[in-house]
Amino acid sequence: MSNFLLLPSILAADHGQFIAEMATVDLPAVEYLHVDVMDGHFVPNITFGPKVVASLKAHTRFKLDCHLMIEKVDDYIPAFAAAGADIITIHAEATHHLQRSLALIREKGAKAGVAINPATSLESIRWVLEDIDLVLIMSVNPGFGGQAFIPAALEKIRVLAEQRRKENRHFIIEVDGGIDARTAPQAYASGAEFLVAGSAIFGKKDRRAAIAKLHQAVETERQKLQSLYT
Ligand code: DX5
Ligand code: ZN
Numbered sequence: 001m002s003n004f005l006l007l008p009s010i011l012a013a014d015h016g017q018f019i020a021e022m023a024t025v026d027l028p029a030v031e032y033l034h035v036d037v038m039d040g041h042f043v044p045n046i047t048f049g050p051k052v053v054a055s056l057k058a059h060t061r062f063k064l065d066c067h068l069m070i071e072k073v074d075d076y077i078p079a080f081a082a083a084g085a086d087i088i089t090i091h092a093e094a095t096h097h098l099q100r101s102l103a104l105i106r107e108k109g110a111k112a113g114v115a116i117n118p119a120t121s122l123e124s125i126r127w128v129l130e131d132i133d134l135v136l137i138m139s140v141n142p143g144f145g146g147q148a149f150i151p152a153a154l155e156k157i158r159v160l161a162e163q164r165r166k167e168n169r170h171f172i173i174e175v176d177g178g179i180d181a182r183t184a185p186q187a188y189a190s191g192a193e194f195l196v197a198g199s200a201i202f203g204k205k206d207r208r209a210a211i212a213k214l215h216q217a218v219e220t221e222r223q224k225l226q227s228l229y230t
Contacts, residue, residue: 001226004193004218006184006211007065009034009176010056011047012145012198018052019059024207026061029215032086033062034176034196039070042094043143050079057084065194067115067176069142070094073101081108089113089136089174092124102131113174117141118150122160132171135160137192140177145198149178154190161191184214185221 010033013021022033035053040046057064066085070076073090074097080088088110095101098114105112113134114125118141125135137160139153153175161173174194175187184195197214204210 001222001229002193004188004195004222005029005031006201006214006218007032007034007174007194007196008201008207008211009036009145009196009198010202011036012202015048018056021202022056022060022062025201025211027208027211030211031063032065032194033060034198035064035066035085036198037066037068037070037080038143042071042091043069045143050076050083053080053085054083063087065089065113065174065196067113067136067196068094069115074104077101077104078108081105081110085110087111087113087134089115089134091115091117091142093117093120098125099128099131102128106131113172115142115176118153122156122163129167129169129171134172134174134194136174136176138177139175139179139183139187142177146203147178149180149183153177154186157187157190157192164191179214181213181217184218188218189221189225 008025038045038047063086065087067089073095088105102112111133114132115136117138139149140147173192175192176196179197180200201210
């Protein structure tokens with residue numbers, strides 16, 4: 001069974017003290033931070049821009065997984081890449097020329113991700129699978145943390161993982177929204193290996209305990225699945 005990573009989403013952290021907040025999740029198992037960028041147009045909420053991303057980068061060892069919930073992506077991809085984003089994920093629904101935008105991300109030196117909303121079909125990314133390093137399956141409607149996981153995302157992950165296997169592709173499958181100790185193992189068992197968690201980590205007082213709990217829940221599932229196949 002493939003390995004998994006938990007990605008703390010700083011949307012749920014205290015935005016007045018990101019440096020201290022990042023230190024609370026600085027555990028060996030955490031490789032990436034998930035960074036939610038919102039523009040108030042694509043989603044009904046506003047967060048922050050490339051300048052904040054550059055400051056985060058300067059103060060952390062974490063790789064940054066930047067989830068752009070914004071329109072006019074081509075105008076901003078260069079700035080987020082220059083700010084140090086390691087992965088830049090854009091929404092299939094937010095750009096008219098998805099393939100061009102994905103190519104721009106790679107051209108600027110970041111890994112290219114494409115996200116799809118709960119109502120968007122996998123068919124919408126069918127012809128850009130060559131151009132991506134990661135697919136983000138949204139398990140809530142983007143814009144806010146703390147929403148309930150939409151179970152249909154599991155089937156979508158399963159279908160995508162099966163397609164990946166059949167076509168011998170190697171993109172990462174990421175899931176974002178409503179991930180907790182119950183849904184994380186379900187998403188992993190369905191085929192996702194990057195598991196984003198906001199409230200289930202930064203919403204808790206003891207972040208280490210929160211990460212350990214999520215990690216244990218998925219690890220138990222991983223071992224269960226492994227015993228089925230060996
Ligand atoms: C939602 C964001 C998520 C959010 C998840 O639009 O894309 O990354 O931080 O938050 P939780 O884990 O609280 O659902
Ligand atoms: Zn996100």
